[in-house]
Amino acid sequence: MIQKTGPGLSTFAAPEASRANALHAGAWWLWALGLAVAASRTTNPLLLGLLVGVAGYVVAARRTDAPWARSYGAFVKLGLFVVFLRVVFSLLLGSPIPGTHELFTLPEVPLPDWAQGVRIGGRVTAEQLVFALYDGAKLATLLICVGAANALANPARLLKSLPGALYEVGVAVVVAMTFAPNMVADVARLRTARRLRGRPTGGVRAVLQIGLPVLEGALERSIAVAASMDARGYGRTALVPASVRRTTNVLTLGGLLGVCAGSYGLLAAEGAGYGLPLLGAGLLAAMAGLRLGGRRTVRTRYRPDRWGPRAWLVAGSGVAVAVLMIWANAYAPEALHPGVVPLEAPELPLWPAVSILVGLLPAFVAPAPKENA
């Protein structure tokens, strides 16, 4: 029996995720950043809600049950908190938005003359609240997009795409970041252990008393990890000729100086002519320096993620959403920024909404995680 292996429909369905077909972490970040850019271009709550829905759907469809994938919930909570905070501040501090629909009046704190322009309490209008809500929702959507990238892409894998010269620094940063969850676990463990000594487990005193043991534990653990990394060859360097080292330093330093001068030229009024070429040259020199610096490290990479067609599709869908939304600002600015003064109900504009739905593509093309309970 010869099985038919022609290009049927199933060839294009998303394969089961494994190490070999893992999507490049950079693709997920580009996709999420694309959604974030789109979110920054609108204050229409319906469009923002659609963006959150798209991000949430993709996360639900494609995240694994790895520890870093659980961060999405935390980001959603953080987003809601941001909205709440934005509204509370608007209530308390007032808002420059002029409004006619007065809802209620908070007692106003009398302030001395020098604090003119600052107000605590006072009149609260519907316009001001709606504006705060829209603004908060935009920020929250940005955060949720970042959270989606965090949940979908393993942060350690992103490291593998760094240039060799920066890799070791990157490892140090990632290892350092794992200490936060470890310390949280330590605090929880020591707090419950206080019960064994017959002391209450809550309260400020409990935290103060376990502070020192927690820090001691964290310090000991970091020394142990450092010893283990050293014993496993972290920081081995290859011998490079002195001339190469000098060239590396000159290129990197010169390149960075060029970048600084170039950016200044671009921003300053009179230097626009030489700004761009200087910036370009600086960037090139710095990149050459990094590349040359990579010769000093001997490390190789084990199974780096490949940037395949699926990665192009995922990253492309995010970029497309961003581009389409920027374009939509040109053809339908009113729909993207529903009026606050005078108040009007936001509408869902058809074409911008359709362009946001393009962001759902990863839920169909990215490799699907294994189904296991």
Next chain:
Amino acid sequence: MIRFENVSVRYEDDTEPTLRGVDLTVPEGELVLLVGPSGVGKSTLLGAVSGLVPHFTGGTLTGRVTVDGRDTRTHPPRELADVVGTVGQDPSAHFVTDTVEDELAYGMESLGLAPAVMRRRVEETLDLLGLAELRDRPIATLSGGQRQRVAIGSVLTPHPKVLVLDEPTSALDPSAAEDVLAVLQRLVHDLGTTVLLAEHRLERVVQYADQVLLLPEGVMGSPAEIMAVSPVHPPVVALGRLAGWEPLPLTVRDARRRAGELKGRLEGRDPAGLLAGLRDSAPPAFEARGSGGGAPGFGKGRGGGLNLFKRRRTESDTPTPLLHVEALAVRRGRVEALRRIDLQVHAGETVALMGRNGAGKSTLLSTLVGMIAPTSGTVRVAGRVPHTTAPGELIRQVGLVPQEPRDLLYADSVAAECAAADADAGTAPGTCRALVSELLPGVADGTHPRDLSEGQRLTLALAVVLTGSPPLLLLDEPTRGLDYAAKARLVTHLRSLAADGHAIVLATHDVELAAELAHRVVIIADGEVVADGPTAEVVVSSPAFSPQVAKILAPQHWLTVEQVEEAL
């Protein structure tokens, strides 16, 4: 392969050197076991091989250590990474990356091996250590035994000529420990790797060793020679010495072949010995329940119901138990950590909880002291509900020495710790200090708890817990990192506590400890009680949980060398 020439190591603040004048040569392809009591410098010696001593720990090393011809004075650990693989006592402090496959590759990446070579070696190592199923798993989700195997795998992939392991099995249950040791033996046999390992649980490892190095004397010889004179030795050797077997057997199998005559002498004697009195005075233990967990659904539910009914009836004529657990269930998130646990412990009784890593032993102990609230079912300690009782009142009823005794100690000196313990328990000042002096003679008031040895710290924590004189004492994995002498002292303390009427429940992987102490053994698997009965019955019938003496003298019910000695 490894050569020490007149090596001494001294740390800054110490007056005495930790290692003094060590001379030794370890040939290629040998498995060398380091034995000796706590604090004789086993870890220091291991660290000196990988170069972590003195490059990382500080201190001064005199003399010369060479590994595969490289002098550790001129080669820092990272330059030795391709010849020496090191796994420390705590595997979780070893991991740099977050998934199994990346972790296996990390060392090779640092050495700059070609991608094709890395790929092949990772696959080989996954098979060698039986990790293929776990390759994509985040390390944070692995069990203790799996982590230990990943840690060993991660140093194996660069194909080091020397493997250095510090207590590789101390945190593992018996069968996980056997897996790890089988892997080591395979490496020595198949790849010619030189392995140097330190381990307190000699009953697990001594039969695998080609040579044994005894510290602090620094003599090296064949296992049988060294075991004949070593102050630390496993029960099989103790039994061999007692019976005068020559040459000394090191494995249960060798010993069993010789045991015919000894069995004859023991025939007809009561295998109760020292524990007889205690065991008889203890209330009759419950029969094994749950019938192995085979019968599903209807049958099981009905069985449980009947049990409940039966127990209700018998309870009226036995004294009220100190600890009463009925149909206890604990859920953590979606995981059912404990299911339908029934357990009763009476005053004066010692119960050992056994079971593989992650079976729910620690969860059960935490529930008994109210650190975890039960999801359903009831827990009563001396008539109180632990998680709703005020901590200050509860510590007079039940005390737990946690797996990491350091969690209990906050103060910066022994004296301050004792004063705090007296205040916590509301006892007369000096109560705790008196306990410390009794259990731990010769410890100065000003000593920082961190500077105590593992065994001393455990004893200090025990003293702190005992200050409130709780009638129920719980210990979680009390012998981790203890040498035989410290363990023997602990056993003596616990026996006298039990004789004073304390009830003791200990969760342990140490079958020898359970054999020496426990009247009853409760085996937990998957959050359920699968066996509950007198130690001799439960332990002798189970290959994983039976102590060496029981294996040698089976089918007779002897558990410890001490019992045999008493009977002869």
